[in-house]
Amino acid sequence: MRNKTAFLIVVLGLLGVCTQAQEKTLTKEEAIALALENNYGINVAKNQVEVAGNNKGILNSGYLPTLTGTAGASYSRDDSVIEFPGQFNEDASPREDVELEKAEAQAYSSALTARYTLFDGMGRFYNYKKLKEQYQLSELQARETIENTIVQLFSVYYEIARLTENEYVLGKTLDISKDRYKRAQYAFEYGQSTKLDVLNAQVDITNDSINVxxxxxELSNAKRDLNVLLSQDLNMLYTVDTLVTFIPKIKLEAFVEQAKINNVSVLQTERNLAINSYDIKVQRSGYLPTIGLSGAYGWNLSQSAQSAFFPGTNTDNNSFDLGASLTWNLFDGGGTTVRVKNAKIAYENQELLKKQIEIEVDRDIRNAMANYENKLVIHGIQEQNVITNQxxxxxSKEQFQLGRITSIEFRQAQINLLNAQTNKNxxxxxxxxxxLQLLQLTGQLLNVEL
Incomplete structure (x- = not known):
């Protein structure tokens, strides 16, 4: 038993030395910066914003004209023999056959055609505005992804901090058990205590060592979880900042008052509402005509081969055309009417969804505020509990050293202090x-120093 206890102590010592030698401190600011730069989910969200930015550009608006260029070429060569059966020359001799060899014909053409929609019932105008709203919606969706990732990041970060402090507390507990074991061993050797005290101390060292x-x-596992969120090497070792500060209550109350204009879910419903309103106007454009302009310039060169009766010819042609068109779908079987009605229904549904989300967000904020205040009270109680148990x-330590209480009573005081310290953490x-959850609901998570 004595050898096993010594072995555990040596192992714990070596693990502590190796860990301290390789780890570096990762601050909260560095963790956020790494997540924003490397997290895969955040990078996907950024790419989606970039796609939406491309879609809302002038190149995707329908306001620019189209210019089409065409060109063509053809070549042919004929070898032919033309016979004149039953035909005679003036001297009554049969008319000779005419042979045409390598009769070549070539044709070349090119054209530029420009088209521009002058008016399309305002459809592209409202579609352009809709694309801008979709871009803003994609930004809000990316912000939501970032906020969720930051909350997840700090859930793991603070779990590492908690386990780090617990490791320290457990280490101190183990040191106390080691000292108690030495005292029990010396007391037993000098006949001042029984073997039972030594065995009890050995059992406590074993339990404390296993806890460490x-x-x-658990700490190593949590660090690997954080490395996944930061998209880092899973073997990266570091320590974290265990200092925690809380935002003043008056500031949080101000955030809560402004929550409806900052909450990302509410803002997304507003953008969706604007998109649905533009959808109605886009569908209504089907009732109006479309007016377009077109222009074309063409060049053609044709070189025909000679025939038995005509010589070859070359024809060079240049053309320039302008045109205008008006298209008005006077009746499309009711399709436009149906699309407008459906767009209005979608808008009404979005209004209902907005009201639902607003009341849910209000509930979540109230619950989060109450939960936060309750957690703060518990934290204060646990801090006082640590002082009491300390x-x-x-x-108890003084009484134990004087022999006035048993090792079991001393161990109970030690366990009570350990529980109080870990509960406080x-x-x-x-x-x-x-x-953090309250800050996320009020839309201030990315605006305050964490």
């Missing part, structure tokens, strides 16, 4: 995560 090992394993442990990071 399990916490370190005092109790110090007094949990309460602190729970409160901070509750604050």
């Amino acid at each position: 090992l399990n916490t370190r394993q 005092n109790n442990f110090e007094r 949990l309460a602190k990071y729970d409160a901070k995560l509750a604050e």
Whole structure:
């Protein structure tokens, strides 16, 4: 048993030395910067914004004319014999056959055609505005992805911080158990205690060592989770900042008051509402005519081969044409009317959805605020509980060294202090995560220093 205890102590010491030698500190600002730069989900969202930006450009608006160029060429060569059966010359001799060899004909053509829609019932105008709204919607969707990723990032980041502090607390607990084991061993050797005290101390060292090992394993797993979010090498080692500060309540209340104009879900419903309103106008453009202009310039060169009766000819032609057109679909079987009605229904549905989301967001904010305030109170209670248990442990330690309490009573005071410290760590990071969720709901997550 003594050898096993010594082995655990050596293993824990080596693990601690290796970890401290290789790890570097990753600040909150660095974690956010790495996530914004490397996270795959965020980069996909950025690419989607870029696509929407391309779609809303003038090149996709329908306002520019089209210019089409065409060209063609053809070549032919004929070898032919023309016979005149039953025909005679003036001297009564049969008329000779006419042979044409390598009779070549060539033709070349080219043309430029320009077309421009002068008026299309205002369809492209409202479609252009719709594309701009879709771009703004894609920006809000990217922002939502970033906010969700940041919350997920700090959920893992603060879990690492919590486990780091727990590892420290458990390490201190293990040190106390080691010291108690040495005292019990010396006391037993000098006949001042029983073997039971030594065995109890060995059992406690074993349990504390296992707790430290399990916490370190959880810590390693959490760090790999964070590396995934940051798109980093899974073997990257670092420590995190365990300092947590809370935003003043008066500032949070101001954020809550402005939540309806900053919440990303509400803003997305407003953009969707604008898109649906433009859809109605785009469909209505089907009731109006389309007026277009066109122009063309062409050049043709034709070189015909000679025949038995005519010589070859060359024809060079240049042409320039202008035209205008008016197209008015006076009745399309009711298709436009149906599309307009459906667009109006979609708009009404979007209005209802907006009202639903607004009331849900209001509920979520109220719940988040209450949850945050509750977590803060719990954190304050746990801090006071640590102070109480620390005092109790110090007094128990004095009494134990004086032999006035048993090792079991001392161990219970030690466990109570350990539980109080780990519960305080949990309460602190729970409160901070509750604050982050409130900031996300109020639309301020990306606007404050975390």
